[in-house]
Amino acid sequence: xxxxxxxxxxxxxxxxxxxxxxxxxxxxxxxxxxxxxxxxxxxxxxxxxxxxxxxxxxxxxxxxxxxxxxxxxxxxxxxxxxxxxxxxxxxxxxxxxxxxxxxxxxxxxxxxxxxxxxxxxxxxxxxxxxxxxxxxxxxxxxxxxxxxxxxxxxxxxxxxxxxxxxxxxxxxx
Amino acid sequence: xxxxxxxxxxxxxxxxxxxxxxxxxxxxxxxxxxxxxxxxxxxxxxxxxxxxxxxxxxxxxxxxxxxxxxxxxxxxxxxxxxxxxxxxxxxxxxxxxxxxxxxxxxxxxxxxxxxxxxxxxxxxxxxxxxxxxxxxxxxxxxxxxxxxxxxxxxxxxxxxxxxxxxxxxxxxxxxxxxxxxxxxxxxxxxxxxxxxxxxxxxxxxxxxxxxxxxxxxxxxxxxxxxxxxxxxxxxxxxxxxxxxxxxxxxxxxxxxxxxxxxxxxxxxxxxxxxxxxxxxxxxxxxxxxxxxxxxxxxxxxxxxxxxxxxxxxxxxxxxxxxxxxxxxxxxxxxxxxxxxxxxxxxxxxxxxxxxxxxxxxxxxxxxxxxxxxxxxxxxxxxxxxxxxxxxxxxxxxxxxxxxxxxxxxxxxxxxxxxxxxxxxxxxxxxxxxxxxxxxxxxxxxxxxxxxxxxxxxxxxxxxxxxxxxxxxxxxxxxxxxxxxxxxxxxxxxxxxxxxxxxxxxxxxxxxxxxxxxxxxxxxxxxxxxxxxxxxxxxxxxxxxxxxxxxxxxxxxxxxxxxxxxxxxxxxxxxxxxxxxxxxxxxxxxxxxxxxxxxxxxxxxxx
Numbered sequence: 209x210x211x212x213x214x215x216x217x218x219x220x221x222x223x224x225x226x227x228x229x230x231x232x233x234x235x236x237x238x239x240x241x242x243x244x245x246x247x248x249x250x251x252x253x254x255x256x257x258x259x260x261x262x263x264x265x266x267x268x269x270x271x272x273x274x275x276x277x278x279x280x281x282x283x284x285x286x287x288x289x290x291x292x293x294x295x296x297x298x299x300x301x302x303x304x305x306x307x308x309x310x311x312x313x314x315x316x317x318x319x320x321x322x323x324x325x326x327x328x329x330x331x332x333x334x335x336x337x338x339x340x341x342x343x344x345x346x347x348x349x350x351x352x353x354x355x356x357x358x359x360x361x362x363x364x365x366x367x368x369x370x371x372x373x374x375x376x377x378x379x380x381x
Numbered sequence: 382x383x384x385x386x387x388x389x390x391x392x393x394x395x396x397x398x399x400x401x402x403x404x405x406x407x408x409x410x411x412x413x414x415x416x417x418x419x420x421x422x423x424x425x426x427x428x429x430x431x432x433x434x435x436x437x438x439x440x441x442x443x444x445x446x447x448x449x450x451x452x453x454x455x456x457x458x459x460x461x462x463x464x465x466x467x468x469x470x471x472x473x474x475x476x477x478x479x480x481x482x483x484x485x486x487x488x489x490x491x492x493x494x495x496x497x498x499x500x501x502x503x504x505x506x507x508x509x510x511x512x513x514x515x516x517x518x519x520x521x522x523x524x525x526x527x528x529x530x531x532x533x534x535x536x537x538x539x540x541x542x543x544x545x546x547x548x549x550x551x552x553x554x555x556x557x558x559x560x561x562x563x564x565x566x567x568x569x570x571x572x573x574x575x576x577x578x579x580x581x582x583x584x585x586x587x588x589x590x591x592x593x594x595x596x597x598x599x600x601x602x603x604x605x606x607x608x609x610x611x612x613x614x615x616x617x618x619x620x621x622x623x624x625x626x627x628x629x630x631x632x633x634x635x636x637x638x639x640x641x642x643x644x645x646x647x648x649x650x651x652x653x654x655x656x657x658x659x660x661x662x663x664x665x666x667x668x669x670x671x672x673x674x675x676x677x678x679x680x681x682x683x684x685x686x687x688x689x690x691x692x693x694x695x696x697x698x699x700x701x702x703x704x705x706x707x708x709x710x711x712x713x714x715x716x717x718x719x720x721x722x723x724x725x726x727x728x729x730x731x732x733x734x735x736x737x738x739x740x741x742x743x744x745x746x747x748x749x750x751x752x753x754x755x756x757x758x759x760x761x762x763x764x765x766x767x768x769x770x771x772x773x774x775x776x777x778x779x780x781x782x783x784x785x786x787x788x789x790x791x792x793x794x795x796x797x798x799x800x801x802x803x804x805x806x807x808x809x810x811x812x813x814x815x816x817x818x819x820x821x822x823x824x825x826x827x828x829x830x831x832x833x834x835x836x837x838x839x840x841x842x843x844x845x846x847x848x849x850x851x852x853x854x855x856x857x858x859x860x861x862x863x864x865x866x867x868x869x870x871x872x873x874x875x876x877x878x879x880x881x882x883x884x885x886x887x888x889x890x891x892x893x894x895x896x897x898x899x900x901x902x903x904x905x906x907x908x909x910x911x912x913x914x915x916x917x918x919x920x921x922x923x924x925x926x927x928x929x930x931x932x933x934x935x936x937x938x939x940x941x942x943x944x945x946x947x948x949x950x951x952x953x954x955x956x957x958x959x960x961x962x963x964x965x966x967x968x969x970x971x972x973x974x975x976x977x978x979x980x981x982x983x984x985x986x987x
Binding site for chain 1: 690693716717720721723724725727728732758759761762765766767941942945946948949
């Protein structure tokens with residue numbers, strides 16, 4: 209939704225520029241931090257899509273800080289990113305591979321899995337209830353992430369598989 | 382004799398057609414199709430004749446080896462060859478001849494009471510591949526007698542109620558004819574059919590096998606075999622094992638696999654009463670193989686992850702505020718439990734403590750130092766997240782070989798004048814039950830643990846009593862437990878054909894082998910070899926209490942994490958976390974599987 213608005217905004221700006229000629233309009237692409245702030249409010253899939261818009265958006269969309277905002281938005285226990293605790297979390301996550309990787313390997317599949325199972329259970333729980341009941345915790349995601357990271361160490365021959373249980377498609381029967 | 386058998390087979394084959402003919406041509410007179418073949422039979426009598434023929438098949442093809450020859454030779458010598466075209470009377474006369482010779486009775490059946498206790502109906506019961514865990518045996522003295530009689534079926538005195546469904550091919554009217562059959566009180570109609578194939582391998586099965594029905598028979602055959610083994614009636618046990626193998630092929634999925642493993646274990650026990658080598662830790666199997674199986678088990682189901690996560694949570698809470706911590710792991714393997722703990726310690730408010738890990742593992746026959754490699758990997762990991770880490774590996778064939786001084790050890794001398802003592806945690810995942818095989822071993826180990834003055838001892842064990850006094854007790858318990866385990870594995874793997882799905886199936890297969898070895902150990906081994914001596918939490922409480930430990934309740938945080946974890950598993954619908962007196966139990970539907978409990982030294986004893 210936000211991308212559409214931004215797209216519309218840009219279109220308008222272009223029209224304005226064309227229409228008004230010399231008057232300089234504001235473009236979000238001029239202010240990268242603002243762009244990062246906006247992109248950080250998207251969900252994972254939309255952010256990945258936004259990364260396909262242009263090179264600038266791709267570069268900004270790859271920033272770990274953007275993905276950090278995305279992760280914290282979608283998991284419980286990740287509220288304060290400015291506090292001291294957030295700082296140490298950041299360093300640990302960076303050491304393990306970064307927030308983008310964390311989302312890709314753990315949080316994304318986990319959210320998909322939870323959404324799938326909540327949808328599957330259908331009428332018994334409302335979507336709000338289901339979302340609340342299965343609020344993924346940051347600590348759990350980090351634990352799973354760390355196990356995966358550990359498995360990749362030491363150059364094992366077989367590919368690390370401890371997160372495979374998340375990647376397996378949901379059985380829709 | 383051959384001619385009769387041939388005719389029986391032919392008649393059996395035509396049962397199929399009879400059934401279909403019944404549906405098609407319901408004329409009150411002689412059935413047309415069969416008449417074309419030369420057999421005169423009235424349509425109204427078709428059901429009865431079909432049943433009688435089946436009884437005949439059962440009788441003739443009965444797996445009681447000793448009796449076969451007697452029966453058939455009797456028939457060959459004394460038989461008057463009645464006109465087989467009048468099928469109805471022909472079958473009647475043959476059957477009556479079966480009743481004439483007296484046959485040795487099999488071992489007496491179990492009383493109905495334990496059967497009712499153990500089996501209850503499946504809640505949803507729609508699964509064709511019926512699971513072994515839920516079968517309702519209604520009250521009535523006839524029912525157990527059904528299952529255990531090895532002699533051919535008499536003209537039955539039992540009035541059975543036949544339940545049939547709309548989608549069965551063989552619509553036969555509700556027969557007043559007696560059948561010796563289990564009453565399925567509320568079995569779902571869709572999965573039963575009226576006629577059942579002979580269980581003998583000699584006769585061609587011609588009708589749809591009712592999987593639920595034969596599942597019940599399978600369970601009863603297993604129980605009968607176990608009882609025979611307990612009574613040292615090895616001949617009957619042998620016959621039953623063969624029967625089990627045949628019955629198992631009629632099942633699908635979890636039931637077939639479980640039955641297969643149990644049948645194999647029973648066979649081992651029968652043919653080799655004093656096993657020369659330990660079956661679960663055989664010298665021929667490398668521990669590397671064991672580790673690999675363990676790894677696949679880790680990946681295929683949430684049991685081990687649950688164990689690790691809940692134990693870690695308890696340890697994390699116990700270490701709150703400590704600057705130096707020491708964890709002793711009784712079963713190091715690949716060290717998969719510890720990255721998560723290290724990460725949690727790194728992120729705790731106040732920063733990470735300095736962490737020391739002592740890993741204990743079995744000796745490796747190929748002299749590779751697996752323990753050191755694991756330690757090295759963990760050190761690398763700890764270095765990445767900047768946690769001060771030290772590691773020590775201990776090779777011990779049995780935990781009872783450990784002494785306290787080995788584990789406490791000299792602290793690294795570069796820390797002189799260190800006031801703060803280490804906080805020690807001892808972690809045991811599925812290791813303590815092995816000690817019960819040797820007298821006094823557990824007490825010694827618990828004493829060693831006490832000598833280390835740990836802050837917390839986390840114990841994860843299977844929630845089942847596979848260490849009962851009698852073989853039959855253990856067998857029954859194990860049958861239930863492993864059926865549930867296999868069921869849960871079945872639910873966890875998706876049917877996707879992609880790489881992840883293929884890996885999932887491989888994981889599942891490996892996990893089944895892993896569990897199969899446990900089954901083999903519980904059933905086929907005795908004495909010091911039987912190391913899989915699982916006991917339930919209540920029993921462990923007593924043991925720990927005697928050794929001077931008191932329980933520490935595991936917090937709600939762990940409960941939430943565990944529930945969340947289970948929700949992430951594909952087959953996770955069946956898994957449940959339960960909290961009981963401060964310990965957490967992972968269960969599949971209603972059956973508990975493993976329990977995590979935490980302990981500390983009882984304050985009174987200090």
